[in-house]
Amino acid sequence: MRQRHYPAIFKTLSGAIICCLCGLASFVPVRAVAEGHIGHMGHMGHIPNNSAKGLSGDLLLFPALTGIVRFDQEPQKKLSNSDFIPEINVFYTTDYQQFRFLGEWLVSTKTHNLERFQLGMHVGDEATLWLGRFHNPIGYWNMQFHHGAFLQTTISRPGIMAFETAGGVIPNHLTGLLWEGLHDLGEGGLYYSVAAGAGPQINQGLEAFNLVEPGGTRRPGASFRLGYQPISFGVDEFGVSGAYNQIRSDEPAVKNVNQFIASAYANKQIQAVRLLSEVVYVNNTLESRLGSNTHDDFLSAYGQVEWELNPAWTLVGRVEGTFGGRGDPYLVMFRNYVEDRFLGGVRYKLNHNNALKIEASRDHLREDHFGQVLFQWSAVFP
Numbered sequence: 001m002r003q004r005h006y007p008a009i010f011k012t013l014s015g016a017i018i019c020c021l022c023g024l025a026s027f028v029p030v031r032a033v034a035e036g037h038i039g040h041m042g043h044m045g046h047i048p049n050n051s052a053k054g055l056s057g058d059l060l061l062f063p064a065l066t067g068i069v070r071f072d073q074e075p076q077k078k079l080s081n082s083d084f085i086p087e088i089n090v091f092y093t094t095d096y097q098q099f100r101f102l103g104e105w106l107v108s109t110k111t112h113n114l115e116r117f118q119l120g121m122h123v124g125d126e127a128t129l130w131l132g133r134f135h136n137p138i139g140y141w142n143m144q145f146h147h148g149a150f151l152q153t154t155i156s157r158p159g160i161m162a163f164e165t166a167g168g169v170i171p172n173h174l175t176g177l178l179w180e181g182l183h184d185l186g187e188g189g190l191y192y193s194v195a196a197g198a199g200p201q202i203n204q205g206l207e208a209f210n211l212v213e214p215g216g217t218r219r220p221g222a223s224f225r226l227g228y229q230p231i232s233f234g235v236d237e238f239g240v241s242g243a244y245n246q247i248r249s250d251e252p253a254v255k256n257v258n259q260f261i262a263s264a265y266a267n268k269q270i271q272a273v274r275l276l277s278e279v280v281y282v283n284n285t286l287e288s289r290l291g292s293n294t295h296d297d298f299l300s301a302y303g304q305v306e307w308e309l310n311p312a313w314t315l316v317g318r319v320e321g322t323f324g325g326r327g328d329p330y331l332v333m334f335r336n337y338v339e340d341r342f343l344g345g346v347r348y349k350l351n352h353n354n355a356l357k358i359e360a361s362r363d364h365l366r367e368d369h370f371g372q373v374l375f376q377w378s379a380v381f382p
Contacts, residue, residue, distance in 0.1 A: 057094025057101075062148030063087070064378040066155065073370040085109055089147045098122040102130075106147045111165050114212050115147050115173070127181030133211050136174045137193035137225035138241050139278050140265035149378040153306050153316045153347050155359045156374065159338030160280050160300035160320070164206040167336030170261055170282065171200050171245055173208040174221055182232070189232035191239070193225040202249035202257065205334060219246035223261075235269040251333055256287040274306040284330040298324040298331065311349065316359075318343040331366065340364040345374075354379045 087108030100120035118132040162168040176197015199221030227239030322339040345359035
């Protein structure tokens, strides 16, 4: 789904409302949120709970305030010099007997989306079949971190894992069927996800299927993800994923895109240091409106290092790079895609529910490169 553009007065009003909600949330009685409770919200698509026999579930609010300052934009100024983005993400999940529900709604001054809406059913002890709109099981980042800013150490996502509304170049959401589960391997576990459904279209960028305002022409997509954890529900994980997407385009020169994606990832904790890396290969066949085909491919990779100095302070650094992307006919359609980035930042946890972050980076887009500094307050309530 594309970012919606609103009149200035509506942006001001919605920003004021979100700021009020963020402020109100800070007065909600704080209930300590254990690290393990938060850590797997994105991984298996839910928060573990003990409500399988009742309707009580987990309702979490993720407010955030983000400030952005950009400098040295060249050669063409594509973005504003500064920005301020208040947002709130509402996350709810519950179990009733063998049935499950998960919903996620994001509201900000930039966009408002029903990001996930999933109806599920337990199949056996360790598997779930979902119907609805869900996160496409591509790679590690897209399944581990959802739209709640508090969950990730950095403010920004890697360019290759950016959401559709933020200039993403691969589908982050599908609407259809998702099968996911765990195969027990003693202390460890093998996590698997298989998905198929309606993918995005290209309309000035990727536009995911919108459950609230369906429209456009959608074509099928399918994906899988296979991950191994030496200790089930632990931090360490290694895996692969792949996807095939048929994408209709509204661009003047491109009618359809057939896309193959393959990726490999590793997440490793070594005492106080966490290492996260991912390599994504994308192969596209672009069909023109005259019937001719153009083939292209590129490789994107990132590596992130996090060093927890103590329970409150964490240093983070990330390097991203795109190889084979110069002049790529597919990437030409995504002017806000971050091809390369050097990033450093600090995260300070005020308590179990609040965090402050500062992040500085040098970003390279297709037609621009610039420096930027980001500041963010993020939280989770209750």
